[in-house]
Amino acid sequence: MTDQPLIAAARQRFAPWLIEPMLRNRGTYIKVAAAAAMINLFAMVSSLFTMTVYDRVIPNDASSSLVGLSIGLAIVVIFDFVLRLLRVYFVDIAGANIDYEVGDTLFAKLLSMRLDRRPGSTGTLTGLMRELETLRDFFASATLTAIIDVPFVIITLAVMAMLGGILVLPPLAMIPVVVVAGLITNPALDRLSAASLGDGLRKQSVLVETVGSLETVKAIGAGGMLGARWRSALKSHAQSSLSQRLTASIAMTVANSANIIAYCGIIILGVGLIRDNSITTGALLACSILCGRAIAPLAQIANLLARLSATRIACRQINTLMDTPSEGPAGEPLQPAQLLGAIELRNVAFRYPRAAEKALDQISLSIAPGERVGFLGRVGSGKSTLARLILGLYEPQEGVVMIDGTDVRQFDPGRLRRFIGAAMQDNVLIAGSVRDNICLDRTDIDHDEMIRVASLSGTHGFMGKIVNGYDLKLTDRGEGLSGGQRQSISLARALAGRPPILVFDEPSSAMDIQTETDLIDRLQPEVEGRTILLITHRPSLLRLVDRIVVMEQGRIAADGPRDIILQRLTRGKAA
Known part of the structure; x- marks a missing residue:
């Protein structure tokens, strides 16, 4: 005292x-x-x-x-x-x-x-x-x-x-x-x-x-x-x-x-x-x-x-x-026990530090709980930036990003990300075992859950054949594994614990066509009833979504049901 x-x-x-x-x-x-x-x-x-x-x-x-x-x-x-x-x-x-x-x-x-x-x-x-x-x-x-x-x-x-x-x-x-x-x-x-x-x-x-x-x-x-x-x-x-x-x-x-x-x-x-x-x-x-x-x-x-x-x-x-500002609110952060998965962006604008132009410009978007949305657009159109804002990795300079009706800046960042399974574009793995990379010391991820998500992502297909398997020690960033193997482990990490929100950014870009097709077949029943944000340039992955948002120069160029948007894009290419 x-x-x-x-x-x-x-x-x-x-x-x-x-x-x-x-x-x-x-x-x-x-x-x-x-x-x-x-x-x-x-x-x-x-x-x-x-x-x-x-x-x-x-x-x-x-x-x-x-x-x-x-x-x-x-x-x-x-x-x-x-x-x-x-x-x-x-x-x-x-x-x-x-x-x-x-x-x-x-x-x-x-x-x-x-x-x-x-x-x-x-x-x-x-x-x-x-x-x-x-x-x-x-x-x-x-x-x-x-x-x-x-x-x-x-x-x-x-x-x-x-x-x-x-x-x-x-x-x-x-x-x-x-x-x-x-x-x-x-x-x-x-x-x-x-x-x-x-x-x-x-x-x-x-x-x-x-x-x-x-x-x-x-x-x-x-x-x-x-x-x-x-x-x-x-x-x-x-x-x-x-x-x-x-x-x-x-x-x-x-x-x-x-x-x-x-x-x-x-x-x-x-x-x-x-x-x-x-x-x-x-x-x-x-x-x-x-x-x-x-x-x-x-x-x-x-x-x-x-x-x-x-x-x-x-x-x-x-x-x-x-003295650098920290994530989260200045006061007591919210510690949600569960999230439903409703996502809303209102007039969001964001520019990266030292960037000349805005990465996102007046984006307004509403995603219902359990809705599966695919994001299409050229390189630099703002798709990955939008995912980073939803994860709370960056704060918008204008507007607000909300999950379940609450500004993400009011949540405890660590608590928020427990309910979001993210497989980002870089697929960075941490030095340690494959088990460590999937479970991340989360107490709710036991051996059975690890095997389940590893089977879903395709990780078990190559890890199950190795003598030391999931105890295989990886070096920094997963050097020694192929790009597709790193993606599989990243997907298993994102799926572990059945989070209500999934954010996938080019989840199969390093996979061959057959591996990707098998992955989609396994993921379709898994993602039912869960909110998904899928960023991709691969048309085959769009089987996982029922809505498509097209991004162009930081703005929403098109938004609607998957089949209608795909038909519109096909007619535009034909013209």
């Missing part, structure tokens, strides 16, 4: 998807801070041990005291060792928790993102997902604990002042130098980190595009063009990354040099103070050890600034993705 006010406040801040997991892990970071505090206190013990040995043990030849001091130091070293391990463990735990929560949130956002607002190409999106590693490296890095070490710089300087007086001046003078070096390089680091990220995303985009369509790239001879793009992206990314690393090294090098200067300054001043009997040799050695403890956190801060720039840029890019 105590977490709720903090999490509610985090929602009003920048990047709540990141702030909320951090707040939920604040208990772990408190443990990290406690461990860091003890480690810094233990670090002072070694300097005090050195001072005591040189000032008390050696002059008095107190061997028994040395044994006691050594035992005490050994105990401190053991505790320091354990605490350092615990600090690393807690930082890793917190980083892993944040990585899991942010990764899960980001993937859910990716699935719910509106397609018309999708930023960039597929490669760019995968590159943004890769930036999660940058966030994880930051939050799981021991360098993050340098922030906790900074306050102890003041304590260390105070102890140095008590032991050596003016010996505190050299490290005190070097601290502003290290801080200024970090502040000066930070703007350049931000700029270079942004450039490096952009070049990395461009490289990722070329790589994903090439790997995803490697067969086509080879077949059409596009290797040279993509190779040139890859080399250009590699060169740009290498240059920006090199500049980023060199700039980041400036602050760290300054910090290391400042540490050496401060140490030498202490030794030089200390010699004079010892000569004047102002300090002891032990105090000089203790201050020289503490000098490193005072400057070391600042060197880590310089390293942290380099990481912080990359993390901030990655966070900004991911936040842009998280």
Whole structure:
């Protein structure tokens, strides 16, 4: 209950998807801070041990005291060792928790993102997902604990002042130098980190595009063009990354040099103070050890600034993705228990992003429950676009798309698509088994239902003859299967669970005539009483429908009973 006010406040801040997991892990970071505090206190013990040995043990030849001091130091070293391990463990735990929560949130956002607002190409999106590693490296890095070490710089300087007086001046003078070096390089680091990220995303985009369509790239001879793009992206990314690393090294090098200067300054001043009997040799050695403890956190801060720039840029890019509008209504979505299958479009107009012309223009259409409608038209006439709008994949810029009298934008998108069996034109299969591709982890699709729809689509005809059959592992997009086999599996996936609405977009375009004829014979009794939207250029498939809508340049050119529309089209061709 105590977490709720903090999490509610985090929602009003920048990047709540990141702030909320951090707040939920604040208990772990408190443990990290406690461990860091003890480690810094233990670090002072070694300097005090050195001072005591040189000032008390050696002059008095107190061997028994040395044994006691050594035992005490050994105990401190053991505790320091354990605490350092615990600090690393807690930082890793917190980083892993944040990585899991942010990764899960980001993937859910990716699935719910509106397609018309999708930023960039597929490669760019995968590159943004890769930036999660940058966030994880930051939050799981021991360098993050340098922030906790900074306050102890003041304590260390105070102890140095008590032991050596003016010996505190050299490290005190070097601290502003290290801080200024970090502040000066930070703007350049931000700029270079942004450039490096952009070049990395461009490289990722070329790589994903090439790997995803490697067969086509080879077949059409596009290797040279993509190779040139890859080399250009590699060169740009290498240059920006090199500049980023060199700039980041400036602050760290300054910090290391400042540490050496401060140490030498202490030794030089200390010699004079010892000569004047102002300090002891032990105090000089203790201050020289503490000098490193005072400057070391600042060197880590310089390293942290380099990481912080990359993390901030990655966070900004991911936040842009998280701010992308999601599918579905802003409020509570409708969760229908069942759909009858009535579909209506009223004055619908739609244009794809960056497209010059409308894909659909003032479309009005009404489909009754159980009505089977075929859509004909030339390439680019808007048939597939209409199917995408009914599935809720895109939102119309004008008009409304309704199912059972309700605007599809009010439904929960995932719930809506459970009642629509879709076999789209691309026939993309998911890496995994054939069983996975048909059932999709749907609890209502059991073994018998899988075999039933596989038999209907023709999948069982070739899968039933393979030894491992439905457990056959497919690669990305179903590589290794023919186009017709992929279509059969896609049809089985769409038919599984007997959805009341079916959307078929060129469901047999890769099949031979006999396979298509057999498929139609099996589908005719299956689709009785169910709403069907069938997009095709194959006249034979029109046996499955009782109404035809002809599309032309994003508008409805003809709409009526199947036989009448076919006769009209035949007379038009004859004329």
